[in-house]
Amino acid sequence: MTGRRASVVGAxxxxxxxxxxxxxxxxxxxxxxxxxxxxxxxxxxxxxxxFLGSLGFSGWQIGNASAVLAEEARILGAPVTHVENACxxxxxxxxxxxxxxxxxxxxxxxxxxxxxxxDAPSRRRRYWLGVSGDTEWERLAGLTFxxxxxxxxxxxMAEFGTPAEALAQVAVKNHANGxxxxxxxxxxPVTREKVLEAPRVADPLGLLDCxxxxxxxxxxxxxxxxxAKRFTDTPIYVSGTGASSDSxxxxxxxxxxxxxxxxxxxxxxxxxxxxxxxxVSLLEVHDCFTIAELVALEDLGxxxxxxxxxxxxxxxxxxxxxxxxNPDGGLKAKGHPIGATGASQAYEVFLQLRGAAGRRQVPxxxxxxxxxxxxxxxxxxxxxxxxx
Amino acid sequence: MTRSIVAAARVRPRxxxxxxxxxxxxxxxxxxxxxxxxxxxxxxxPETVHLVGSAAEVEDWSIREVLGAPTLQVRHHxxxxxxxxxxxxxxxxxxxxxxxxxxALDPLSGAGGAGAVAFRIAPTPGLSLLGHRERGHPDWKRxxxxxxxDAGRRALGELPESSSGQLFLVAPSAPPVLLxxxxxxxxxxxxxxxxxxxxxxxxxxxLRAALALRSLALGLPNGGSALLAVLEPGxxxxxxxxxxxxxxxWIGAWGGSRANPGAGNSPGAAPSLDGVSEGAYLxxxxxxxxxxxxxxxGADRCPxxxxxxxxxxxxxxxxxxxxxxxxxxxxxxxxxxxxxxxVAPGAQPTEFDPQVExxxxxxxxxxxxxxxxxxxxxxxxxxxxxxxxxxxxxxxLRRLYAMEGEWRYGLKAVPGDAVExxxxxxx
Numbered sequence: 065m066t067g068r069r070a071s072v073v074g075a076x077x078x079x080x081x082x083x084x085x086x087x088x089x090x091x092x093x094x095x096x097x098x099x100x101x102x103x104x105x106x107x108x109x110x111x112x113x114x115f116l117g118s119l120g121f122s123g124w125q126i127g128n129a130s131a132v133l134a135e136e137a138r139i140l141g142a143p144v145t146h147v148e149n150a151c152x153x154x155x156x157x158x159x160x161x162x163x164x165x166x167x168x169x170x171x172x173x174x175x176x177x178x179x180x181x182x183d184a185p186s187r188r189r190r191y192w193l194g195v196s197g198d199t200e201w202e203r204l205a206g207l208t209f210x211x212x213x214x215x216x217x218x219x220x221m222a223e224f225g226t227p228a229e230a231l232a233q234v235a236v237k238n239h240a241n242g243x244x245x246x247x248x249x250x251x252x253p254v255t256r257e258k259v260l261e262a263p264r265v266a267d268p269l270g271l272l273d274c275x276x277x278x279x280x281x282x283x284x285x286x287x288x289x290x291x292a293k294r295f296t297d298t299p300i301y302v303s304g305t306g307a308s309s310d311s312x313x314x315x316x317x318x319x320x321x322x323x324x325x326x327x328x329x330x331x332x333x334x335x336x337x338x339x340x341x342x343x344v345s346l347l348e349v350h351d352c353f354t355i356a357e358l359v360a361l362e363d364l365g366x367x368x369x370x371x372x373x374x375x376x377x378x379x380x381x382x383x384x385x386x387x388x389x390n391p392d393g394g395l396k397a398k399g400h401p402i403g404a405t406g407a408s409q410a411y412e413v414f415l416q417l418r419g420a421a422g423r424r425q426v427p428x429x430x431x432x433x434x435x436x437x438x439x440x441x442x443x444x445x446x447x448x449x450x451x452x
Numbered sequence: 453m454t455r456s457i458v459a460a461a462r463v464r465p466r467x468x469x470x471x472x473x474x475x476x477x478x479x480x481x482x483x484x485x486x487x488x489x490x491x492x493x494x495x496x497x498p499e500t501v502h503l504v505g506s507a508a509e510v511e512d513w514s515i516r517e518v519l520g521a522p523t524l525q526v527r528h529h530x531x532x533x534x535x536x537x538x539x540x541x542x543x544x545x546x547x548x549x550x551x552x553x554x555x556a557l558d559p560l561s562g563a564g565g566a567g568a569v570a571f572r573i574a575p576t577p578g579l580s581l582l583g584h585r586e587r588g589h590p591d592w593k594r595x596x597x598x599x600x601x602d603a604g605r606r607a608l609g610e611l612p613e614s615s616s617g618q619l620f621l622v623a624p625s626a627p628p629v630l631l632x633x634x635x636x637x638x639x640x641x642x643x644x645x646x647x648x649x650x651x652x653x654x655x656x657x658x659l660r661a662a663l664a665l666r667s668l669a670l671g672l673p674n675g676g677s678a679l680l681a682v683l684e685p686g687x688x689x690x691x692x693x694x695x696x697x698x699x700x701x702w703i704g705a706w707g708g709s710r711a712n713p714g715a716g717n718s719p720g721a722a723p724s725l726d727g728v729s730e731g732a733y734l735x736x737x738x739x740x741x742x743x744x745x746x747x748x749x750g751a752d753r754c755p756x757x758x759x760x761x762x763x764x765x766x767x768x769x770x771x772x773x774x775x776x777x778x779x780x781x782x783x784x785x786x787x788x789x790x791x792x793x794x795v796a797p798g799a800q801p802t803e804f805d806p807q808v809e810x811x812x813x814x815x816x817x818x819x820x821x822x823x824x825x826x827x828x829x830x831x832x833x834x835x836x837x838x839x840x841x842x843x844x845x846x847x848x849l850r851r852l853y854a855m856e857g858e859w860r861y862g863l864k865a866v867p868g869d870a871v872e873x874x875x876x877x878x879x
Contacts, residue, residue, distance in 0.1 A: 191732075191802045199732045200742055201763065203801050204852055204860070206816050206830045207793075214793030215818055215828075222791075222841045267794040267837065315818055315826040316769070320791050 155436025242393025
């Protein structure tokens with residue numbers, strides 16, 4: 065793939081949280097940020113294709129949302145594709161953007177993710193929160209994703225003896241990281257006791273085990289290796305991508321405690337990248353619920369099955385630990401605007417690998433992994449980035 | 453061969469409304485009738501199911517679908533004791549080789565309680581049904597005992613005039629003098645203290661008659677005969693003659709767990725969701741197409757790789773074979789819980805808002821149907837947080853949610869059977 069590697073040359077990100085901006089403003093701000101971050105500048109007309117990750121939460125623009133990106137990015141005329149894979153929408157949009165470059169078809173591609181979630185009344189929000197589960201067998205048995213991940217957590221605890229403290233520690237660690245991220249929805253640390261005593265949502269998960277409902281957008285500019293140095297001296301290369309699918313419903317998967325889609329995506333990404341897990345400086349994993357981060361570390365191959373709890377409790381995953389996970393606060397503290405998360409993870413990696421992450425900077429970061437999951441594991445992407 | 457009751461099963465709803473049994477938020481006439489039928493001891497799939505008191509709430513196709521009996525006849529009959537007795541003791545001899553099932557239901561209206569009693573009718577020894585009569589509109593102020601007792605005797609047409617028996621009197625508010633005079637006119641039929649009226653069934657004539665008959669069927673000594681009379685102010689008096697030719701099996705009474713205190717459906721139409729469905733939606737056609745798996749755990753076994761695909765997809769999920777799949781039904785009871793959660797109020801999909809308003813948090817489990825085959829089930833009839841991994845659950849068909857003005861049904865997990873002990877055989 066020499067010469068056709070994709071690289072990130074710019075990235076933008078809105079503040080996440082309950083935002084006054086509407087969806088168009090959020091998208092415009094993230095895209096403008098991406099263009100402004102390009103060291104030597106890029107012009108809109110250089111973008112020859114774009115991909116938008118978005119669920120279309122609350123029904124704001126379910127169909128043809130791609131045109132909104134074309135308008136707000138001021139790239140009218142360029143082909144834009146709306147990618148919807150639930151919470152992994154932007155992860156798959158990123159993969160599509162990378163493929164457009166690797167194929168040789170494009171040299172500069174815009175990938176954006178967007179979700180506007182908090183302005184809908186609570187009933188409408190709840191209506192939408194479960195739309196990506198298996199409608200027939202999960203939602204209509206009474207489950208939203210908190211319930212599905214509650215089932216996963218219950219089984220993980222029963223099978224591996226995973227303690228509630230390990231789940232709580234994921235929240236404690238990610239909130240601590242979020243406190244260092246000016247874009248995070250939650251910028252206040254929480255204690256383990258607070259997490260354990262929070263009101264229950266779906267046993268064994270409490271309110272502080274769950275990511276919040278969030279408004280936000282993020283965008284990255286991808287360039288081919290051929291043109292990357294025109295934009296910056298320090299492009300961040302996409303070394304490998306992997307993606308996979310699995311049954312929509314948890315009940316039909318091979319395991320209740322492991323996401324096969326993550327395992328397959330990770331294996332594919334590492335195969336392409338040609339380096340192994342020990343070379344990774346930091347991970348951005350899909351922690352929509354605390355249990356999800358533990359399962360992710362095991363499925364990505366950074367902990368043996370059942371081993372992520374120990375790794376977390378011993379501090380290996382915190383900033384300064386052996387394997388920092390979610391330095392930006394993760395979905396848990398940074399927030400999870402569904403369709404934006406995959407792009408937000410790439411934004412964080414862009415900062416980290418260029419040494420621009422400020423107070424949350426992982427020292428000497430050279431390689432990073434992002435992991436984006438659709439629903440409870442019906443789809444997953446893993447992307448590996450490198451400074452060289 | 454005379455028609456005989458060979459088994460009787462009573463199902464009480466799970467909740468209470470004041471003094472009466474009331475359906476829980478996920479029960480209705482359909483689920484109660486179905487549970488009563490399923491509680492009958494295993495036997496041949498009935499050729500006919502008679503629903504007495506069902507009005508139009510129970511649709512014929514749904515009974516056929518859930519029993520997996522596409523040629524089943526479903527007949528609907530008016531509420532009331534005389535209607536029930538007429539259906540039970542049809543004058544024509546038993547027709548087909550298959551059994552019939554008669555289900556007495558309360559229409560869930562007014563102050564009546566709710567519940568269902570199912571009777572399996574077969575041409576084999578049991579409680580032989582000798583005949584029925586009714587006498588219209590007795591004037592309670594001028595009790596004409598002779599006319600009444602003559603009607604009763606005629607009801608026992610096949611019994612010798614001299615034979616003895618019991619008079620089972622269901623007369624909740626008849627004046628004592630009336631009862632005394634009837635007793636005098638029926639010397640061969642000493643009045644057995646009418647079965648105490650079950651406060652749980654309230655003023656429901658259909659259920660009261662069915663419960664009295666069930667008590668009679670379970671309590672009458674072998675060879676004994678009885679006349680069951682149901683009197684109610686302003687209604688016809690109904691008589692049924694019966695003789696015990698073989699004892700009936702005790703098969704318990706179910707329900708009444710009161711898991712949802714204060715719960716109760718308003719009778720009638722399903723609540724409609726606000727406005728137009730948004731987000732997740734299942735069309736009626738899609739819902740119907742999933743019913744074999746949703747209602748009976750229908751699955752396909754592959755002739756090539758022998759793996760089981762559930763829910764049914766029309767092909768083997770393991771090897772892709774789409775031909776000569778063997779349709780099987782996976783077990784519905786004794787399922788092991790593999791994973792469990794409790795959905796707190798506010799974490800439920802909006803379809804379940806009306807249910808949560810009534811009964812709060814609920815459990816959802818993933819249970820094993822077979823090795824490697826699992827199903828996700830909401831838990832009913834149990835308090836939240838009572839589902840434990842490794843525990844066992846049974847399943848019952850219940851209301852799931854309302855969509856576009858009609859209820860959608862599916863199997864829910866319920867705690868394993870808690871059959872009432874047989875100390876009170878008339879319960």
